[in-house]
Amino acid sequence: MTSTTPTPVSAVGRPQPSATRAGRGTRRRLRKDLLRSRIAAWSAVVVIGAFGLLPVYWLLATALSTPESTFQFPPKLVPTDLTLSNFTALAENDQLINYMVNSLVVASITAVLSVIVATYMGYSFSKFRYRGRRSLMHLVLASQMFPQALLLVTLYTVFSSFGMLNTYSALVLSFTTFTMPLCVWMLKGIFDTIPDALLEAASIDGASRWRTLHSIVAPLAAPGMIAAGLFAFVRGWNDFIFALTLAGKEKQTLPPGLVSTYIGEFQTAWPQLMAASLVVSVPVIVAFMFLQRYLVGGITAGSVKS
């Protein structure tokens, strides 16, 4: 009688290698391959993680260091002269709150305005066909090619002529010049993924174009709109040169405010600057934590056309 060893089947239905010597060798080889690929994957994760997180760690380490130890040579990976004085000094700087409020107001309004206008533009480019549509789309894209410094002088002159310098309006309008084109293209891509059949069905059911956009299309595109809004917010939050030129002391936002406060002619208060940077990035981090799923969804939503 010939007995055969039944082939064990794993829980997912894959037949396991035989229990013979050859089978044990195969298992060993498979385990080694699995181990190697895990090591490779984890090494890549560690390297990329270090690349991304080391600067953040260095920011924190510098924020906790004394000014004398900031540039000591050789540098220490783990600082020994720790101090919280850089953080406590922030409490004495009442201007910092002013800068943060200005940044929040301007970046938020910029994001909302950019998304609202970009929604209509993107929908128009995606779902309508008319003469000049492609030219307009390329014009919107071409506006991204202009360096900000080139637009700055023109915008300054125009705002100065209309008495709009040192106002939130000047900042919001100028930030929108570079956030809106990006939002338009993002949202156009998202609207492209919404099938036309849906719009036709709405039309058959008696919905106007206005109703279709607001009641049917916009809710479907909401993750993309939030992602576009976040991009616009971050760009508005980080802008330096427009904020420095168009806003006075009262309306100054964080980037020029921090530079003015901590970077001087003769020296830079690096530990205090790092402490301030950490503290003021907290609202943005919190916003991203709550909205990150929309960000991921929004980035990928327009990537594949149905």
Place this chain on the structure above:
Amino acid sequence: MTTSGISRRGALRMFGIGALGAVGAGVLGACAPSGAGSPSNGGDPKSKDFDFTSWSLNEEAAKPSIEKIIAAWEKAEKSTIRAVSYPYNEYLSQLTLKLGGGETTGAVHLDIAWLAAMAQMGKLVDLGSVAGKGGYTDVALKSGTYDGKQYGLPWNTGSIGVIANSQLLEKAGIKEHPTTVEEFESALRELKGLGGGVVPYAAATKVAQLKDIFPWMQTFGCAMLDGGKVTIGDDASVDAVTWYKKLHDEKLIAADVDRFDARALFGQGKAAFYDDAIIGKGVTSAQSKDKTLADAMQPMERPVLKAGDTPQALLWGGVIAIVKGKGQDAATEFALHTTTDRATTSEYFAARALPPSTTAGLAAPEVAKDTFTTEWTRKITSTATGSPFWQFAQNAQIEEAVAKQVQAVLVGKSKPKDAMKQAGEEAAALIKR
């Protein structure tokens, strides 16, 4: 896909309306009043209220002393001074924009290197009649002059020179400051022998700071600009850069160093010589853990090529200029008071260690007893000169063009002769613009 219900006529109508709107906005903008192009920035010149623009009003170290000066003036004259400031690194570009746009009025604090560019805009008051009352030193007055006119009242006049660490010199057995280039090289080699990561001379080697090589070019005999003609590329400039390269190759100077790095190295006792302005003593010692460093810092005359030559140094300092327009008369009085009043300049010196620009101010007991300042003024500032390129609005680009070529030599990408020829040609092209 939804087809548009808009006809071609409708679309053309929309574009026409849009274009008209854009043209209309442009016409409105062009017609709106603006200070751009006019010699004055508007307003009543006799007004007691005026603006004072200074980068120092941003900085923690400087702000309290300047605010004190402003407050004292406001109280005495019953006027209001609006303080305006921009970060130092953005100051020139912001001021150029705002002065041209008519937004800047009153008194303006300027680095002496920027005076020419600002004066060329045609909006500054000629203060020649006022400067005579101030008792300024000749060197100081020159720093506020452009095209034969006094556009700036000198506030603080110093220079960029060499600072030596006497502790390290003593350790290396160097008893006196080197006076010639040859002695300087020997001293650097002795210091190299100390080891422990000591950089004998923390000279500038980053492009952003390589304008520090200009005094060395002048030391070797290059005038840089002679009768309107750029002389960079001559044998003297080539010799200077060849010497600099030699120091670099022998590791007597370090790669990738700017002023901030040099201060950090000096502050940690890792450099025996470095170039800085007179204020460097306070700045560098403040960031050092060694509290005896300040006493070890000594101003040193830049070594000369041969004995008997004049030591070279770059003039450094600040002036206060007045913009034509609102409050120019009151602003002029304010500038004169701030730069010449003995009590004000002495108090400012005590707070910031910036030397006054008047003979009386320099003779004040508070200033005269500061040996570092008096030695610096005697050894370095007395023979300091401004850069011949400051008179051009493209000064920063000229400096960068030369600096890039010098760095190409240091990293071995170019030979000194080729690099200096290239630098000279680029500088000449920039001047012609």
